[in-house]
Amino acid sequence: MRLDRRQFTQVLAAGAGSLSVAALANPKPLLRAKRLSPGDTIGLISPANATYEREPFEIATEALQALGFKVKHGQHLRARYGQFGGTDAQRAADVNAMFADDSVAGIMAMTGGSGCNRIVDKLDYALIAAKPKFFGGFSDLTSLINAIHARTGLVTFHCPMAASEWNEFSLQSFRATVMEGLTPLLRNPVEPGDNLVQTQDRIITLRPGRARGALLGGNLAVLASLAGSAYMPDFRGAILFLEDVNEYIYRVDRMLSTLRLSGAFDALAGVVIGKFSKCEPGDGFGTLTLDEVFDDYFLPLNVPVFRGAMIGHIKRKHTLAVGAPVEMDATAGTLQLLQPAVL
Structure with a gap:
């Protein structure tokens, strides 16, 4: 080798x-995104399960805003197809659109669940490699964070999702690694x-x-x-x-x-x-x-x-x-x- x-x-x-x-x-080659900073825009997407009530969207958006970020909702954030947050094409389109959008500094999933395996072959990896940015989540997002790294070399993040509990312990770890570059x-x-x-x-x-x-x-x-x-x-x-x-x-x-x-x-x-x-x-x-x-x-x-x-x-x-x-x-x-x- x-x-x-x-x-x-x-x-x-x-x-x-x-x-x-x-x-x-x-x-x-290892790719690294720019660190997230207060005032940056986070693209909020639903690449796995749908969210069925309105309040979780409000809480997730407010949590990201409390972190200092602006929040841009994916076109299909509130979509639903069965248990999924939209059709495969819709969910993949939101991932690709957020990477293509130069106003978006990072991308975060609303929640996990299931369905990410259905879209790993529908992502534009050449686009992702050309425009590396923060991408994070855990649980079902394991598919995407590993696939993106495997296909592009981009460092991705196993971290809380937008709808997760942002307690002090989780927040300190996220800030140190993703925002402060420590x-x-x-x-x-x-x-x-x-x-x-x-x-x-x-x-x-x-x-x-x-x-x-x-x-x-x-x-x-x-x-x-x-x-x-x-x-x-x-x-x-x-x-x-x-x-x-x-x-x-x-x-x-x-x-x-x-x-x-x-x-x-x-x-x-x-x-x-x-x-x-x-x-x-x-x-x-x-x-x-x-x-x-x-x-x-x-x-x-x-x-x-x-x-x-x-x-x-x-x-x-x-x-x-x-x-x-x-x-x-x-x-x-x-x-x-x-x-x-x-x-």
């Missing part, structure tokens, strides 16, 4: 210390509260160590659904992060098997496991535990792995730069951006 100058520099930098190092294999150390807060020891948001180290690589991943179910397509990122040398919600454990096992069989685990540098909220055994039959499932898939990789990062369908969440180089420390349970994710 031939490395370009940026990749070669990153690999040399990663060689310092006792790190697990692998070459970043993304064939596209390189924050992402770690869970140590908050024992009234207990003798911390019981919430604990870090569990499955295999200690540090590693560097491009940060890739998102919602497990959505990521697994991209397997075998032209929109799946290249995970060689990557730090993989995963989260999910409302999945029976046997389904988590099956989706991890899909990724393993697709080759996604073959040359990972490390794994960060976020929150698997309400992922339970289900009724009527026995099952492996999540501990056992994660051990089965990730311990044989012989790379650093930790679990419990504040990533996923939770109120307080980190903003992650998809495609950006990071260093993970599985013992400390941290992720460190190695360069600003925005210009």
Whole structure:
């Protein structure tokens, strides 16, 4: 594999210390959008599920305005086709139109749900590469943030959506990464509260160590659904992060098997496991535990792995730069951006 100058520099930098190092294999040069600033315009779109009431649009718009942004609604923001926020053509058209619109500095989804896989092949990736700008979301947006990065090299963001809860923790992480252009150390807060020891948001180290690589991943179910397509990122040398919600454990096992069989685990540098909220055994039959499932898939990789990062369908969440180089420390349970994710 031939490395370009940026990749070669990153690999040399990663060689310092006792790190697990692998070459970043993304064939596209890394693109970074301009940082978002107060007064910028955010394009608000519905690329996944429809929103059925009026008030959520008002709350989402007011939240973005409270962040200091102007808000431009997509032409089909309030459209509905079944559960989707418009037809496939309408939802893809809003994504493409916002990238084409020079007055729009960044693009944010109203909410997740389902349907983004239906439009990944309808986006204008040449346009996106020519006009890189902030694009963020999580959950079903895993399809789009990974497809856009895989096809263009643009750093995208696994972050709150417009209708998410913008609490202080989530807000600080978003501002530091996307608006201030910092390189924050992402770690869970140590908050024992009234207990003798911390019981919430604990870090569990499955295999200690540090590693560097491009940060890739998102919602497990959505990521697994991209397997075998032209929109799946290249995970060689990557730090993989995963989260999910409302999945029976046997389904988590099956989706991890899909990724393993697709080759996604073959040359990972490390794994960060976020929150698997309400992922339970289900009724009527026995099952492996999540501990056992994660051990089965990730311990044989012989790379650093930790679990419990504040990533996923939770109120307080980190903003992650998809495609950006990071260093993970599985013992400390941290992720460190190695360069600003925005210009």
